[in-house]
Amino acid sequence: xxxxxxxxxxxxxxxxxxxxxxxxESLVKDDRIxxxxxxxxxxxxxxxxxxxxxxxxxxxxxxxxGGPAKKVVTWDPEDLAGGPxxxxxxxxxxxxxxxALGVVGRIAHGIANTLIERAADVTLKERRPLVLCVRDTxxxxxxxxxxxxxxxxxxxxxxxxxxxxxxxxxxxxxxxEFTARLLGFIGLPQSEYYxxxxxxxxxxxxxxxx
Numbered sequence: 001x002x003x004x005x006x007x008x009x010x011x012x013x014x015x016x017x018x019x020x021x022x023x024x025e026s027l028v029k030d031d032r033i034x035x036x037x038x039x040x041x042x043x044x045x046x047x048x049x050x051x052x053x054x055x056x057x058x059x060x061x062x063x064x065x066g067g068p069a070k071k072v073v074t075w076d077p078e079d080l081a082g083g084p085x086x087x088x089x090x091x092x093x094x095x096x097x098x099x100a101l102g103v104v105g106r107i108a109h110g111i112a113n114t115l116i117e118r119a120a121d122v123t124l125k126e127r128r129p130l131v132l133c134v135r136d137t138x139x140x141x142x143x144x145x146x147x148x149x150x151x152x153x154x155x156x157x158x159x160x161x162x163x164x165x166x167x168x169x170x171x172x173x174x175x176x177e178f179t180a181r182l183l184g185f186i187g188l189p190q191s192e193y194y195x196x197x198x199x200x201x202x203x204x205x206x207x208x209x210x
Contacts, residue, residue, distance in 0.1 A: 003032065004031075004032060004033060004034030004035075005032060005033055005034060005092035006033075006034055006035040006036075006037065006090050006091050006092060007027060007033060007035075007036055007037070007091070007092055007093065007094070007095065008036075008037040008039070008084055008091050008093070008094040008095070008119055008123070009023065009024060009027065009036055009037070009038050009039075009094075009095050009096075009097065010038075010039045010040070010041070010044075010077075010094065010095070010096045010097075010099075010116040010119065010120075011038075011039070011040045011041065011044040011048070011064060011096075011097060011098070012041045012043060012044045012096060012098065012099055012100045012103045012116065013041055013042075013043025013044050013046065013047055013100045013102075014047070014098035014099060014100040014101070014134070014135045014136060015047065015051070015098065015135055015136075016098045016135045016160050017044060017047045017048045017051050017052075017064075017098060018051055018052065018175065019097055019098060019133070019160060019175055019178065019179070020048075020064050020097045020098070021064055021065060021066075022175045022176065022178075022179040023095065023097050023179050023182065023183075024036065024038070024064050024065055024069070024072070025065065026179050026180075026183055026190070027071075027183075028065075028069045028071050028072065030183075030188060032188055033071065033188075034071070035071055035072075035073055036069075036071055036072045036073070037072075037073050037075060037083070037084055037091065037119075038060055038061060038064065038072050038073065038074050038075070039060070039074070039075045039076075039077045039084075039115055039116050039119070040060045040063060040064065040074075040077065041077050041100075041103075041114065041116055042077070043100065045057075045060075045063060048063050048064065049063075052066075054066070059074070060074040061074055075115055076115065077114045077115045077116050078114060078115070079115055080112075080114075080115055080118060082115045084115060084118070084119035084122065085115065085118050085119065085122065086122065087122050087125065087126045089122075091123070091128065092128065092129070093123060093128040093129030093130060093131070093186065094119055094120055094123040094128070094129070094130050094131070095131045095133065095182070095186070096116070096120065096130075096131070096132045096133060097133040097160075097182075098133055098134070098135040098160055099132040099133050099134050099135075100134075100136070101134060101136050101139075101143050101146070103116065103117065103120075103132075104132055104134060104143070104146050104147060104150060104157075105142070105143075105146045107120045107121065107124075107130075107132070107150055107155070108145075108146040108147075108149040108150045108153070109146075109149075120132075120155075123155075124153050124154055124155060127154060129156070129186060130150075130154065130155040130156065131155070131156045131158050131182070131185070131186060132147075132150065132155060132156070132157050132158065133158050133159065133160050133182070134147070134157060134158075134159050134160065135159070135160045137159075156185075158182060158185065160178060161178075162174040162177065162178060163177050163178070163181070163194070165194075165196055166194035166196075176192065177194060180192055180194075
């Protein structure tokens with residue numbers, strides 16, 4: 001496809017790493033995506049292993065997905081000479097799922113100790129979309145100021161907050177709905193997506209007397 005995108009996906013050390021699996025699976029299956037550049041931080045590896053029981057030292061793609069994927073190119077987060085360090089490297093933009101608040105702070109202040117932070121820095125300087133899916137809560141004033149600074153620099157803070165008006169029946173539905181909403185937000189609308197209409201809800205039925 002002529003308009004296929006290359007997307008960078010980073011997984012860092014915040015809880016909810018299973019969301020990265022759902023996002024990566026959807027990107028790999030999407031014909032609009034040509035390549036996914038995947039980076040998993042050391043802390044991210046530990047959390048994936050804790051949350052899934054997989055081998056922390058395994059291949060990054062298999063660690064996240066549980067198997068190989070031809071569309072995915074993996075990068076060592078400690079390799080500051082990797083392709084995503086340069087603005088000339090082809091990329092539509094970058095997602096960090098989940099994004100640890102320490103990573104947000106370093107991105108906010110231009111501190112690029114790893115390839116993940118450097119890739120985010122490049123994404124901002126090249127005016128490409130940067131979406132940080134933070135999970136921690138509650139936020140301290142430091143966190144809020146860092147997120148404000150990232151937003152002012154052109155990034156988007158997209159917390160991993162589930163929806164409830166679609167009345168999910170399982171934990172997987174939380175993951176699926178968030179993934180669909182996230183990909184729709186970055187211009188990859190999904191067919192499996194709950195669009196709120198305000199009708200046929202308990203509140204609406206109470207209002208109209210049905």
